[in-house]
Amino acid sequence: MLLSIDFESEIPIYQQIKNQIIKGIATGQLSPGESLPSVRQLGADIGVNFHTINKVYTQLKQEGWVVVHRRQGVMVNPELNMETTQDYMNLLESNLEIIAAQAYLRGISKEKFIQIIDEKFSKFIKKGSE
Numbered sequence: 001m002l003l004s005i006d007f008e009s010e011i012p013i014y015q016q017i018k019n020q021i022i023k024g025i026a027t028g029q030l031s032p033g034e035s036l037p038s039v040r041q042l043g044a045d046i047g048v049n050f051h052t053i054n055k056v057y058t059q060l061k062q063e064g065w066v067v068v069h070r071r072q073g074v075m076v077n078p079e080l081n082m083e084t085t086q087d088y089m090n091l092l093e094s095n096l097e098i099i100a101a102q103a104y105l106r107g108i109s110k111e112k113f114i115q116i117i118d119e120k121f122s123k124f125i126k127k128g129s130e
Helices: 013-027 039-046 050-062 086-105 110-122
Strands: 066-069 073-076
Touching: 013 050, 039 050, 050 066, 086 110
Parallel strands: none
Antiparallel strands: 066 073
């Protein structure tokens, strides 16, 4: 998986990397059990300090997206059947509320907002699982 970092973006670098890894998992570019580059290797590959990569991997591990093995390194969680907990639903609703408020304040209609969400969500639905 090729990561693309925008060093001029207002989105922090670690968040860009984390987001791209999660999207890679969702789209199937990264498969359950697939190894990810070492902290130092990924940092060198994309020109980012290894502490930044370590932060990304730590957060991904805490959220259950990856597992870390001493000998095998970091890999996409092979048991990636993520449960939808009430805590996650609360976080999702909170995040969407902020995004909806920002969209509203920028004059985006409810219809357009829903269309954007539908288009983005549809990118991750695997054929036959609808």
